[in-house]
Amino acid sequence: MKLGIITACLLFCCSGSFSWAAQKWKKMESEYCEIYFLNYSELKKINSKINVFSISLNFKKKIIKPKIKTKSVSEKVKRKFDIIFKKAEEILNMYPGGIKVKIRIYLNQKQLNGVYRKMFKRENKALSFYVYKTNTIYISVQHISEGVLAHEMGHCIIDHYFVILPPRKVQEILAIYVDTHLKD
Template sequence: MPYIKKICAALILLSAVLLNVGLSWAFEDGFGSAKKIYGEHLSVYCAPESDIAGLDRRLNIRTSDKVLARKSAKMADSPEKELSDSLDTLFLRVSDIMDMHLYSLQVNIKLCRDDAQLNSIYNNLFKASLGGRRSFYVFSFNTIYISIEGFSKEIIGHEMAHAIICHYFAVPPPVKIQEVLAMYVEHNLRRAGQ
């Protein structure tokens, strides 16, 4: 009889683990067929028809910033490489602003075609409204979601700060503390862009 109880307990535990793993992989955000652009610290997922060169221009990363981040001063071979270099440069700049350096961190950025797609993903994940925001970071997926309308150095830097903070500490700090640091990064990036 005790043998049967142990087997039942083990089966229940195994079922719970398998159900939990299955649910974590069940979320489909619509980026399965997206174009993928890989950088040193970031992987960008976007619609195949996205204007990559236009996105890079919107970041407005200067050549001097790229040189300081040990990137090449000359133009990259493709718009995709140019965008990945700009985002890696921004990632290193955000790390410097917070003095939190995680050189091996790899973060996903999923670029939504519009605010409606971004809101839909947020609603599917959290069963809540995004409340007008144009980006958010999900620690469990290690992913930044952002709409094309919100694609700017300051907003992406803000979300990169959340990713760095969550991975820098053994236990991520409370969201309000993260938000203070992320707003500090955003403020510094805005001030540097003026």
């Protein structure tokens, strides 16, 4: 069964707490992503933590360095997420089409662990995780990076590409392949 598959991938460390449950999610949409975040001041941090300078993409059979031509922080974040998603598809050579992955960006690891505990009734050991059932990447501002995003986007692409999913170990190897080759 594909439903309910989770992929939690990296070792984690912990940090402080916030009263965040009452906060409302803000949403913005890019070509490949629905990005949910808790407040606009966090967007700047998210933007500064995601570096796509070293990522190149195939464009009409040429290798190009994708440009970010906007000054708006939210537009920059959207563009960066799309660049990483496109690159993940390119690395895997899998283009499942029609997917828009949701990304929920919590403030810190402690929040993320709380969400995981509520969902799966066990402790989280990852910096981020992807849930097929909700087609959502769960991640925090504290540990967000282009590598972690690429890895989880890889899981989303893999899970939507195969009709019969390969074994979990193989999925993980493929997702690791994405983040290790992100800047090739």
